[in-house]
Amino acid sequence: MPHRRRTWALAALSAVVLTGCSFFSTDADTGEDDDTPASDTAAGGPEAPTLAAQVEAGTLPPVEERLPDEPLVVEPVEEIGTYGGEWRTYMMGPDDDNAMNPIGYEGLVRWAREYTGASGTDEILPNLADYEVNEDGSSYTFHLRPGTRWSDGEPFTADDIMFWYESVLMNETLTPSVPGWLTAGGEPVTVTKVDDHTVRFDFAAPKAFFLHDMATLDRGVQVAEHPRHYLEQFHPDHNPDVEALVAESGLGDWVALFENRVDWRRNVDIPRLAPWVVTDPPNDGTTATAERNPYYWKVDPDGKQLPYLDQVSYSIVEDAEVALLRAIDGEVDLEHRGLNQGDNYPLVSENQEAGDYRLMTYDYDSMNIATVQLNLTHPDPVKREIYNNKDFRIGLSYAINRQEIIDLVYNGQGEPWQTSPLESTPFYHEQLATQYVEYDVDLANQHLDQAGYTERNADGIRLGPDGQPIVVTIDARIDVFNWTDVGELLVDYWAAVGIELRINPVSDEVRTERRDSNQFDAHFGSGLGGRAALIVPWNYVPVAAPAAYGEMWARWYEGYPDGEEPPAPVQEQYDLWRQLEATFDADQQEELFKQILDIAAEEFYQIGIATPRQEFAVVKNSMHNLPEQMPSGSPYPNPAPYNPEQFFKSE
């Protein structure tokens, strides 16, 4: 009976069509129930309509029970917002972890919105906890906000912090070496539970920047990313049968399993304290999504639970050009990553109207667009001798036409600058900012002659002490800051004074590898730490690998056997820096840092070019509660300190 079957099929077909959720529907089928009642009462109520509906349905406790006893009140930047909408942005590949920083910034303490990098602790605000510090900065007590809950409804207490301390930090398999920010006087920190809502961190010696580190992503923030009730099942100290879970997961051992489970960007099961919780991880598919945390513990001044926005949606792009096109097409609500390169600014700027977006200024925490770092610890003794000759470096500095670089490469933005912290900070050092920045070819030649390299070959290139022409190869990252363009100009400037420069355009990975193995003549460095000079100090004192001018000194300082004992002035800097790290008083810190900068100025480690232009972010016009301008650059994980939970979207 074929005709009969056909009728059935038709009936079935029309049935599915009528439900609206059928294959033949041409609307995007999100897989969610479409007819969620948008309860009228909830629109102006203290929680998002979607959550109100869940409360009504009995699947979620009422909002009063979900919030802490005294929720943290967040002042909106402009106005009280409305619920709903999504924040659309992108990430550059599945392992672009920093793209998720703005939704993962909930530590015990946080940076102030108007962060200036000032010394002292005034710019560190209570967040999940309030804090007290003893006189010398060796003991820190944190009072957790009672009633705060993880995103699954379990309470967040001192036990969670203790779990992190005892089972993660002090577990030698998980943490083979305690990171420097948690040690003082050679001893790791001791954490004590005072009561259910109070923990104390004690150090063997004063610790100047512990609170700063506590406010920093990937450092202190992880202290509050270890929900004990969830993670203990993956830890052999708490679950003797962990091997069964390891076998089930297919991972190598329990450490791999634990690290996999604690990774909140990819594990959708881990409870969080953040405004949005990842529900679609970036390592699967071409999108990632984070959705509203129903237990988020912050409210606006009207007592409405935050966040306003329902979700954050990332599309994973493989190419920066695609990100750029999306941005100017108006498909990005707020983002800056990957846009601030090359000559994008004019294009992004002129499309503002068409794309219905505006630009927000990011005040970049850098004092230099490009510093030339000659390798003062070069393995080749001849090159080392040349580079360590201060007159040689001074000569090179005078030979640079900085204004021309600014005009040609950086659209006229910035001013000639050596390597001092920015003028707006208390660390500004006039000599370090302005010495040898004039463009003066005669003076340059004079210094190079003084350096002893007066002989030249037939091409006019000066000869080094070994009778060979002086050739410097500089590694330039190809992907950012227009460093290869700067390099091309430097080639001409230095050829004019008899030094041959070659540019080696490399990827960031290759550059890092060449630097860490000390296989390079020179490097372009970024001037990070222009504002947060105390937190990112390596442009002033070579304490870490990014100080490429003193690579082997940095290794020595970090205790590596292949490091190289530095000369006296650097040693003196190290002594001062150690002293500074153990000084809690802000004024004394500034005094000590000034001495460090004095030595840096005298030694003239690296050659600066110009202060950097500001960065920009694309902001859709429908996005609200954002400032015109905010700081950017580590340790400030912009725009997170501006409380993304209070951003909202108008219709």
Add this chain to the structure above:
Amino acid sequence: MMTQFVIRRVLYMIPTLIAVSIVTFLVIQAPPGDYLTTVVARLEAEGQYVDRGQLDALRERYGLDESVWVQYWRWITGIVLHGDFGQSLVYSAPVSDVIQERLGLTILLSVTTLAFVWAVAIPIGMYSAVRRYSVGDYAATFVGFIGLAIPNFLIALILLYVSYRYLGQSVGGLFSPEFVDARWNLGKVLDLLAHLWIPVVIIGTAGTAGMIRVVRANLLDELNRPYVVTARAKGLPERRLLIKYPSRIAASPIVSTVGWLLPSLISAEIIVSVVLSLPTTGPVMLRALESQDMYLAGSFLLVLSVLTVVGTLISDILLARLDPRIRYGRR
């Protein structure tokens, strides 16, 4: 006879694959640095800094401090004994999951492109062979050479701009934003089709141009053969004659390359896929190579090699079946 031929070929495959797996793994590891260098570079670019002590600990955890041979042995035994391709460092997920997830759309894209190439190239090639030195032939040749000469990524960028500017489409990917995570329905299929034509045309142009030349050349060889003249003399209609005899023979070189299509099914066009941010395997492979995610990249190349070898085998078998001279000719 045939069985022996196949068995012999399969046995030859084993040493080939072992050699290929070793070489690919070594080549991936050859550049200085490892995956952690990528991580460090990225963190430092944002002003963060990892303790060297922690780095060493991580290196040990991932087994990156061991010799290449130990790493290779662990990887290959995992594959052979347990079918386990290892963990991707970039994706923090099993390699097999990463590849599998993108396989469907990759194959769809490749098959569609292939269909496009054949559908366009074979008729045009035949036309320009039959109407040699006509205006149409010159036009097809001209367009074909342009297709061959312009780099794919450039066409990609141009079409991307055109589709954004004049068609108002969302840029990159195979779906509009609202459909990306939606379940399959007619709307999603239509949306896919609206996006799919761009990569298909881009990847197809070069292939089409090449194919037109092959078809034209092969057919020209055949058109002057005596059997064609005979058929024509016997009064066979021109169209029927063309399709029934010379075209079939001219097509055999095309059929014999079917085997090579297997690897291209999953490698997709890497650069085009990156430029268009397609959810195919191409970008994954490029990223894996860039960040020295050796298990992901190695497994990828291994799978491609296996497919190449198997594809060659298949086309050899096909040819042997079609043409007895190949089967017996070796003696």
